[in-house]
């Protein structure tokens with residue numbers, strides 16, 4: 001059996017770098033003229049209210065524009081860009097396309113810009129798992145997958161296979177973070193179902209403690225290209241410092257498709273792998289007794305136990321968890337908190353011995369509403385929950401949470417990136 005070809009290329013100028021990555025990986029060989037091509041970037045979310053550092057969070061517009069230019073030059077004329085971003089609460093796909101300058105691709109090359117959330121989803125049996133897939137993704141002859149080189153606090157890495165989770169509807173995304181299914185055994189079925197002809201991992205920036213903007217980005221200047229999605233992910237994981245065999249969704253996908261996660265089974269071309277490995281942490285460290293992030297213990301916070309999120313917490317709640325942690329941290333004024341436990345997701349149970357139990361989201365509320373361990377429940381029942389309601393509820397028990405503290409934090413994390421270090425917003429605008 002021939003080895004899958006994977007190219008690792010240094011990113012210098014976008015067009016030249018993308019072209020080289022495609023040439024070295026023979027990346028366009030799976031496409032035929034006349035194919036309906038869907039490009040799936042990673043545009044999981046954006047924030048139009050607060051400063052949003054996109055580095056390592058979303059696909060750079062520079063790489064995407066270069067890819068479209070190469071495709072147009074090679075005679076591929078039926079190109080769609082599609083994504084199903086997080087609903088906050090309404091979908092923001094078209095607003096993101098505008099923000100990132102994708103309308104230029106529409107005007108210049110006739111590229112169609114599709115927000116999956118605005119279109120039809122088709123109930124699809126993926127071998128025992130039923131999910132609703134975007135019609136445009138199912139209708140494509142070939143998909144070009146353009147994820148970001150990032151870590152993920154629930155799945156260690158988020159690369160090509162994970163990126164295709166954006167092709168399902170909101171209810172299916174929630175289902176993937178189910179109580180009775182392991183997250184890493186769900187979304188690989190989507191990747192296995194779709195006709196992915198090329199994976200181009202955008203590693204202009206890499207992201208530690210991803211997948212969102214509260215992670216820490218590094219300028220890495222790398223591209224990974226392969227016609228074999230698993231092979232691209234194995235190399236992407238290695239570049240982030242992870243053996244693919246230690247990433248559950250990669251091994252699961254390999255079993256599902258008969259592939260290999262052994263890097264020695266691949267043919268690597270371009271830059272030497274060893275010299276381009278940048279180990280990035282994927283998660284925040286928690287205290288050994290699971291009372292909160294290590295930073296809480298370092299600050300001397302007591303009287304509070306924020307249980308660590310698990311993989312049953314879906315993105316809607318995940319996006320709010322960091323604001324909650326920041327608000328609680330800022331609310332600490334040196335006095336112990338009033339003996340509070342906070343639980344989240346679909347499986348966490350309230351512990352005995354607390355005066356207050358915060359049920360963060362509809363899921364922990366449903367699971368714990370009759371839990372005899374709870375003395376006083378503080379139910380933030382939304383799906384996802386409402387931060388103002390959380391702030392108000394905390395104040396009522398004497399914890400002075402203030403959303404403005406989170407706003408300040410967002411300004412801080414945005415401004416810590418300096419243009420001099422390569423954090424150039426122009427890379428995100430066509």
Ligand code: SF4
Pocket residue numbers: 174312313314315316317345346360361362363364382383384385
């Ligand atoms: S409450 Fe949170 S974890 Fe539960 S379904 Fe809603 S967003 Fe997901």
